[in-house]
Amino acid sequence: MPTELRDPVTVALTGASGAQYGLRLIEALVAADHQVWVMISKAAHLVIATETDHELPARPARLAEVLTERCAAAPGQIRCFAREDWMAPVASGSGAPSAMVICPCSTGTLSAVATGASNNLIERAADVALKERRTLILVPRETPFSAIHLEHMLALTRMGAVILPAAPGFYHQPTSVDDLVDFIVARILNQLGIAHRLMPRWGEGAGQGATSRGD
Numbered sequence: 001m002p003t004e005l006r007d008p009v010t011v012a013l014t015g016a017s018g019a020q021y022g023l024r025l026i027e028a029l030v031a032a033d034h035q036v037w038v039m040i041s042k043a044a045h046l047v048i049a050t051e052t053d054h055e056l057p058a059r060p061a062r063l064a065e066v067l068t069e070r071c072a073a074a075p076g077q078i079r080c081f082a083r084e085d086w087m088a089p090v091a092s093g094s095g096a097p098s099a100m101v102i103c104p105c106s107t108g109t110l111s112a113v114a115t116g117a118s119n120n121l122i123e124r125a126a127d128v129a130l131k132e133r134r135t136l137i138l139v140p141r142e143t144p145f146s147a148i149h150l151e152h153m154l155a156l157t158r159m160g161a162v163i164l165p166a167a168p169g170f171y172h173q174p175t176s177v178d179d180l181v182d183f184i185v186a187r188i189l190n191q192l193g194i195a196h197r198l199m200p201r202w203g204e205g206a207g208q209g210a211t212s213r214g215d
């Protein structure tokens with residue numbers, strides 16, 4: 001692995017619709033030379049197979065190989081962890097990265113994180129991020145939201161997490177699904193403070209119709 005790789009970011013894909021957001025986020029982090037530590041829930045595997053042309057392997061070592069090839073990542077740049085790999089670095093405050101993104105975030109995982117369930121490695125890693133006051137971004141996708149969902153989002157916001165719903169804007173005049181996906185991924189990268197070229201920030205483009213606001 002080249003020494004110039006930047007700090008790891010944890011990316012967890014759970015079983016909400018919008019697997020494309022998570023896969024594109026991994027690609028963008030790799031392109032920004034970050035190490036990416038990936039966890040994919042069982043339901044997310046089903047969603048990925050339903051929504052994309054990919055059927056990703058469940059076994060972490062093989063999954064890492066497939067994602068490495070897909071994202072043209074450096075050897076070792078992407079690491080994957082199993083559902084109950086309690087020995088993974090993300091399971092402890094002493095090993096977890098400074099930032100974690102759950103993208104997309106199912107309402108089930110949203111609930112588990114809000115209540116500290118820690119029943120699988122994704123939930124535990126998010127719990128660690130909260131207790132260590134690290135950056136935690138959740139990208140929920142559901143519509144409409146119930147009072148339970150809204151209360152969990154409010155609770156997590158109050159705990160310091162960022163709720164960044166998968167709700168792309170249209171003021172950049174998207175012409176493809178990729179444009180809509182990039183809108184959300186750009187917002188996540190902005191939150192992480194990672195430079196990107198997915199779309200110009202508001203006021204930076206040739207005309208405002210071609211630029212992206214921060215909201």
Ligand SMILES: Cc1cc2nc3c(=O)[nH]c(=O)nc-3n(C[C@H](O)[C@H](O)[C@H](O)COP(=O)(O)O)c2cc1C
Pocket residue numbers: 013014015016017018041042043044046047050105106107108109141142
């Ligand atoms: C194709 C498909 C789409 C789904 N879309 C959503 C969704 O948009 N939001 C959501 O919260 N759950 C959605 N679900 C349900 C979750 O996958 C289910 O609640 C699951 O238990 C979540 O588990 P996880 O949080 O461990 O990934 C979907 C399931 C499938 C199979």
